[in-house]
Amino acid sequence: MLRRGLRAAALFVADGHIGASAALAAARRRSAFLASRARVFSVLRPVPDLVREINEFQPTIVEGYPSALALLAGEQRAGRLAIEPLLAITAGEQLTPALRADIESAFGCPIQNRYASAELPGLSMECRYGSLHVNTDWYLFEPVDENYQPVAAGAVSHTVLVTNLANRVQPLIRYDLGDRVKLTGTPCACGKRLPATTVEGRAADLLLFEAPDGTAITVLPLALVTVIEETPGVHRCQAIRTGPRALTVRLEMSPDTDPGQVWRAVDERLHAYFAAQQTAPVAVEHAVEPPAVDPRSGKFRQVWSAH
Structure with a gap:
């Protein structure tokens, strides 16, 4: 990647209050390097225009919703998109095994999945063993049942509440994400001590x-x-x-x-x-x-x- 040079393409909703887009826009304003090497491509754009712009940019990293990257994977297979990313990053929707296989096969690169939200960026990150490790040094992560009582590790929650006091503009206290999650409760083979979770996200079909x-x-x-x-x-x-x-x-x-x-x-x-x-x-x-x-x-x- 260093030989080819970092070029990151993020496929999200480019307008409005979308955390990933806003964070990248702020980083581009602070760094001339990122301003030329990282771009947000709006998923609201017509597909032919999106494909043309990404072809011109030739990213080494592509990041976006799984459904957006699956759409690009189809364009890559059809020959309309011709890029060679070294890494794909997914977030914002559930990444199913079928979607993962489809995207990795089309682009010939691995996927790193992330579980987060616009309000809670950096909530978790996938390790090389496929576990999503929650950043509990930054967030309080509470899987709860229908009565908002804690559930034990290994049990699927009704929802999950997340607290983050680091946001000085809008602290979030027991914010209900609406996702069912399950903490594994066992050490991960990768050696990380952050708790690992599985997520029954909100899968979206194309x-x-x-x-x-x-x-x-x-x-x-x-x-x-x-x-x-x-x-x-x-x-x-x-x-x-x-x-x-x-x-x-x-x-x-x-x-x-x-x-x-x-x-x-x-x-x-x-x-x-x-x-x-x-x-x-x-x-x-x-x-x-x-x-x-x-x-x-x-x-x-x-x-x-x-x-």
Whole structure:
């Protein structure tokens, strides 16, 4: 990597209050070296533009959501993307064994997975044995049951509460991440003394919509949800792909908002987003029911495909 030179490409939502993007932007402002060697590529960009820009940049490290790197892996296999990264870093979504194998195979490099959030960067990091070690010297990490009581090591929690007093602007006290985790409770072969955990994250499947010529266009789940979430008046949302040209949206709106105005804004943003992705027109259904937990898992899923 030193011979080729560090060139890091981070694939996240480039706008808004996204921890990874904001941290990299701040680092680039402080360092002329990083300003030329590290870039954020917005996952909201149309895929052809994203591929062209990454081809021009030729990163030695690629970092992003697993679904975003899986999309790039498909572009690499198709010959439209031609990069030779030495390391891939995933964060923000669950990395399944199948996704890991797909990404590593396409790029010919190992993956280092991380479990964190926009509010809690650096929460954990994967070791060479595949364990996620929680940075308990920086965070208080509490797996709890439905009554917010501690669960023993080896048991799957209902959720996990995290405390970080180091953030002087906004200290977080027992912040509910909404993820089910399991502390292993046994020493890791790597020798690290930080506790190891497994995470049942929020897996997100790539969504396929139809192009005007009938071919399939891949849309990133987090990008789609961000378009809806950042609409003024939207407090919480769910998006369900119900067909190659159909999307159902559930909204929970902020108090004192005009529902009709919010829905019109959501429609306009979604139609503009799908047009930028070069899909055929997508019919957006306004669901009557509000966002709800998945009855099978008891977890809240923001986006999925019904078919």
